[in-house]
Amino acid sequence: MTPWTNIPQFLSSGITMGAIYALVGLGFVTISRASQIINFTQGEFVMLGGVITFSLLKGGLPYPLAILISIVFVIIIGFLLQVLVIHPLRKTSVLILIMATLGASLFLSSTSGLVFGTLPKALPPFSGEQPLQILGVLLSPQSIWVLGVTFLLLIALYLLSHRTLLGKAMEASSTDPLGADLSGISRNFMVFLAFGVSAGIGAIAGIFVAPIFYTSYNVGTLLGLKGFIAAVLGGWGKNSGAILGGFALGIIESLSVAFIPSGYKDAIAFVVLLLILYLRPKGILGSPFIDSRRW
Amino acid sequence: MVEETKKEFRRRDLFYLWPMWLLSIILPDPLPHRKKEFKKRDLCYLAALLLFPLVWSDPHLHHLMVLAGINAILALGLSLFLGYAGQISLGHAAFFGIGAYSTAILTTRYAFPSFVAFGASAVAAAIMAYFIGKPILKLKGYFLAVATLGFGEIFLVIVREMRSLTNGVIGIFGIPWFTFAGFSFDTYLKQYYLIWGVLAGLLLFSKNLVRSKMGRAFLAVAASEDAAASIGICVAQIKLGVFVLGAAFSGFAGSLFASIMSTASPDAFGLNLSVLVVMMVILGGMGNLYGPIAGAIFLTWLTDMLGRFQEYSLPIYGVILILLLIFFPDGMGTRLGMRFVYLISYWPKKKRRDEGRL
Secondary structure (H helix, E strand, O other): OHHHHHHHHHHHHHHHHHHHHHHHHHHHHHHHHOOOOOOOHHHHHHHHHHHHHHHHOOOOHHHHHHHHHHHHHHHHHHHHHHHHOOOOOOOHHHHHHHHHHHHHHHHHHHHHHHOOOOOOOOOOOOOOOOEEEEEOOOOOOOHHHHHHHHHHHHHHHHHHHHOOOOHHHHHHHOOOOHHHHHOOOOHHHHHHHHHHHHHHHHHHHHHHHHOOOOOOOOOHHHHHHHHHHHHHHHEEEEEEEEHHHHHHHEEEEEEEEEEEEEHHHHHHHHHHHHHHHOOOOOOOOOOHHHHHHOO | OOOOOOOOOOOOOOHHHHHHHHHHHHHOOOOOOHOOOOHHHHHHHHHHHHHHHHHHHOOHHHHHHHHHHHHHHHHHHHHHHHHOOOOOOHHHHHHHHHHHHHHHHHHOOOOOOHHHHHHHHHHHHHHHHHHHHHHOOOOOHHHHHHHHHHHHHHHHHHHHHOHHHHHHOEOOOOOOOOEOOOOOOOOOHHHHHHHHHHHHHHHHHHHHHOOOOHHHHHHHHOHHHHHHHHHOOOHHHHHHHHHHHHHHHHHHHHHHHHHOEEEEEEEEEEHHHHHHHHHHHHHOOOOOOOHHHHHHHHHHHHHHHHHHHHHHHHHHHHHHHHHHHHHOOHHHHHHHHHHHHHHOOHHHHHHHOOOOOO
């Protein structure tokens, strides 16, 4: 069997995986649009979303209620993270912020391991397990849920940032802090809101993904990093960039399985990162931040 | 906007008082303008270093100090890159791993003498750093941090997958003790003197380096790359040089680690180690060579002590990390020293302020 015969199947799983990376990337972009902070805790939000929903389901709650409660819970964690960690450090250097979010990520993942147990968990699929056959490719219904929610969130974020005053205020507080201050925007509050939104996106991603891939207390870090890579690949600071980069990364990763040993799969994303940072740091779609900031 | 008056006395300074007094004995002088060329202090440190294991003869403590010394070598190398040249690296554990694996492979497979492997490890790490650093050092800030982090992850994946060379996730066992001219470093005490001897040598080298033309260039690059370029410093070359140097230090540390633990397995070289080393440099204070060593001793002791809490150790470690960053973002020595100075100068100032003269 040549690797080519499986290409359509790999493509479909790559698109599913890509949707997840896109959702994680959207979380990064939401925060960076409001504050130019890169929050390495993003992956832990994804992990927490899945793990908390699993525990609530086990506790006997109905599925929709469990999803709702866990999203609210993760959003509260996001708020707490901003208040307890990011806010006291808002005037320090980039390095300190990186270390603090990495520390918070370590805390969240290990605490989740303690509280919810370290075994891998899988949620039941939302709508049956009967795989759909589209153009000769097997696609699980959950993948369609994931794609749908990605699309909906993209639209919601577009509306938030382009059609509401709040979204514009968020973006202003990142692109022109002084101007934002002068026009009476509370930048701290905007960052606070951005953390809530991004935690919510992370939680939704985690919940929709958990029926397809097992979730566990330690998946967050790697997932977060890959989401970040997706956002850089598509164009740092753009919602559409995060989505495009996510799908591109997912497809590259799952196609790579056809040609190289599967153990190297995790390295592919980082190779992509190094290449894109070297060859075209703005990403595929170009980035609004990178030209102006001279990084 | 209300200007934040940093120099004001705060009530919590009272709580800093007694640990500050303790730490002011241990930690180096944080105020750079008071730095003297020599070095009565250095002699005191050296004497303390030599006498320490003889006074406390607890083998666990000796082993801890050996690990602290290895971490200190790592942190010293990173401090040149992070503290002096102002660049962020979250991939230092990879160079540490390259050093350890070079030693492991050379000594167990090809039966090289360990001091040859010691040198070769540093060279291997430096060569790797050269080829990695050349493309990615043009990045800054977050993106440099993530790129180096990505390099660390790629290194881990390669180590896990190249089973024929590195024995996969199990790792390589039975690396011989460090031996030099027939003298084997096989007890904790001997290892202690070996590690801290190497560290003292590297420290001396670094001290001279940062006072040389190249060392001044590091500081210039950290302050402003444009300004540095305008006075004829080749920024890219300086950054690459200090990156390679830091990697060579890590290679030394990795080699010593492999021969002392006599194993090399991928778990030891993950992101957690990189984070720990960066923390050592931050807590020790940027732009200070004794700081990273103090930070290494402190954090090695802390992680060892947290080991007692077993499964609770990681959450506690995370919280302590964040608290340390919030309260000492520019180094424990610096912050404590500064506070101390403000504190003792507070009362006369307050008197004058009350009289309306300040």
